[in-house]
Amino acid sequence: MFRFSFIFLLHIALKGVISAQTGYHDFDATKYTKIDLVSNASGFKTKVYYKNDTICKIAREFAGSSFSSTTIWYIKDGKLTHGIFVSLRDKKKYFEEHTYFLNGKMIRWINSVDKELDPALKVFGDKEKLALKFFEDDLAEVRSKK
Numbered sequence: 001m002f003r004f005s006f007i008f009l010l011h012i013a014l015k016g017v018i019s020a021q022t023g024y025h026d027f028d029a030t031k032y033t034k035i036d037l038v039s040n041a042s043g044f045k046t047k048v049y050y051k052n053d054t055i056c057k058i059a060r061e062f063a064g065s066s067f068s069s070t071t072i073w074y075i076k077d078g079k080l081t082h083g084i085f086v087s088l089r090d091k092k093k094y095f096e097e098h099t100y101f102l103n104g105k106m107i108r109w110i111n112s113v114d115k116e117l118d119p120a121l122k123v124f125g126d127k128e129k130l131a132l133k134f135f136e137d138d139l140a141e142v143r144s145k146k
Contacts, residue, residue, distance in 0.1 A: 024070045024086040024096065032056065038145045048142045058138050066090055073135050079104055080135045099131050106131065 034050040043064055049057035058073045067089050074082040083099040097111035106128035109117045117124055 026072055038142050058142055073138060083131050083135060
């Protein structure tokens with residue numbers, strides 16, 4: 001009985017943790033009212049997290065033979081607030097980046113290679129456009145499957 005209780009409590013404690021092929025752990029303590037698996041085919045898995053009927057988070061995983069990735073979008077009031085992208089190639093090359101947004105503009109970009117990137121760099125604006133495009137595409141896809 002103790003073993004069952006321990007496993008049950010561990011499951012409850014880790015319920016908000018996303019662990020992917022990439023090894024990334026998303027320690028999200030938010031209490032969501034609903035989580036939907038909207039796709040699970042050909043190495044892709046997409047989960048949508050809701051508070052009431054509002055999409056608050058989209059988590060996408062891809063697992064291939066030599067590459068895996070995790071993308072997580074945090075959404076507030078319909079706008080992107082935080083994006084996470086993690087990839088692992090050949091179980092040796094790990095890359096992680098975080099992008100932060102305020103009112104539809106990227107305000108911070110941190111990655112595991114260059115650390116924090118300067119917003120004055122041209123690549124910062126390019127990354128902002130790319131992240132927003134991928135976010136909008138993913139959001140449109142999950143809305144179409146709702």
